[in-house]
Amino acid sequence: MAGRERNDIEIRDDEEGPGAIVSFPFDAAAVERFREAFPRARWNDDLAAWRIPGTTAMLRTARWLDHELPSAFGLADQRGRDSFSFDPIVSRYLEVADEFVVRTPYSRTVVEELRAVPWAWWNGEDKAWHVPYRSVDELRRRWPVIEAAAERSEPDARRQRRDAAKSAPEYEDIKATEAERRRRRYPVPASELPPLDRVLMSHEGPLVVLEVTGEVVPAETAARHYTWSSGQPDDLVWALWRRPTHDELVKTWPARHPAAVSALLRGWWQPTLEELRIARRAARSLERAQETRRTSQSSRD
Structure with missing residues (x-):
């Protein structure tokens, strides 16, 4: 955390409990509005970031930052679109819309990987993960693991592993x-x-x-x-x-x-x-x- 650029905007899961770790460029007025929106948020010197408790902290914080810092997000999303156009992710598990839409068979590995992608969130209505373009680099880095885990979770792949296991000596x-x-x-x-x-x-x-x-x-x-x-x-x-x-x-x-x-x-x-x-x-x-x-x-x- 200490080595990041001062103008970085970052949000990620809190490993110590339900919640989010959030950092954004310092601005006194923005910090005041942030404290009003998240009265339970606490500053952590070791992380140099805000710690927000709650199971929905990631989604609530993402929406707040999206509203507060639209120009920064707009530029980051545009850079993500350009990056994706130059080096697209081609997969049956990925749909390209206003955001990336990731829909796979259930896999704990897929869940863990996507939770680690900044700004990714689960949409229960369409049973898919949504990832904004600004996170394309991290999504691309994790995609080989995500896709491999999804393929292993396909019904046919599970059935083949069960059949192969039954014939093993052990x-x-x-x-x-x-x-x-x-x-x-x-x-x-x-x-x-x-x-x-x-x-x-x-x-x-x-x-x-x-x-x-x-x-x-x-x-x-x-x-x-x-x-x-x-x-x-x-x-x-x-x-x-x-x-x-x-x-x-x-x-x-x-x-x-x-x-x-x-x-x-x-x-x-x-x-x-x-x-x-x-x-x-x-x-x-x-x-x-x-x-x-x-x-x-x-x-x-």
Whole structure:
């Protein structure tokens, strides 16, 4: 952020929570109008930008800036049109209208990539992403990944992968592993039980333990699906778990130091800040994808 040009206009998702990160050329009158329009906005010195909370912050801010800075956007859109004319994106997933319209089969990768494109927004009415011309360079940079993910999500491609997987030698092992993960259970040492209802890190990622059943984990199951437990001298018992929400991850206090060997051996530990950041991004991406799917379903209904 510190190295950007002073006249840049930028808006992007806030990785720390629902909201937007916004920067625009300094103008005292514009800042005053901005504060009136977004009373919950807060200036962040580290980002050198405004942080606006809210699930609709991206769209609301884009509309406000579009109204406040039309000349800057007009020039940027015209440059984008010129760039697209010189180097067009040719794809069955892209329509060219007043904006770019991207319509693909559902793919989490597509959602993540398009959310990272400045000014892109999801239109639930026509079940498509809209991207202004001013964002053509970033859209073009991400397009190979978007198109590849969309093609992988086509029904025929999914069917072919399923058929190919069934003929693979390791198919039964994969099925068994997936079935085990769906049980939402995790082995923990009987002598070092984890705390309940608290965000922890594990060899399966972040989790919240709901209950310790006391049922002993069969040695064969532990060896097959939880290889990290092979050095555990204590008896293992099952703990039932769920994934933490993004809000829970944001509120979790990080450990000062990485997990010790003993903590890794027992299978659970307090997450570090870096582990929490990764988990927050993943949880937020998942929650957004779920919201996009719900919006799309509501539009169809």
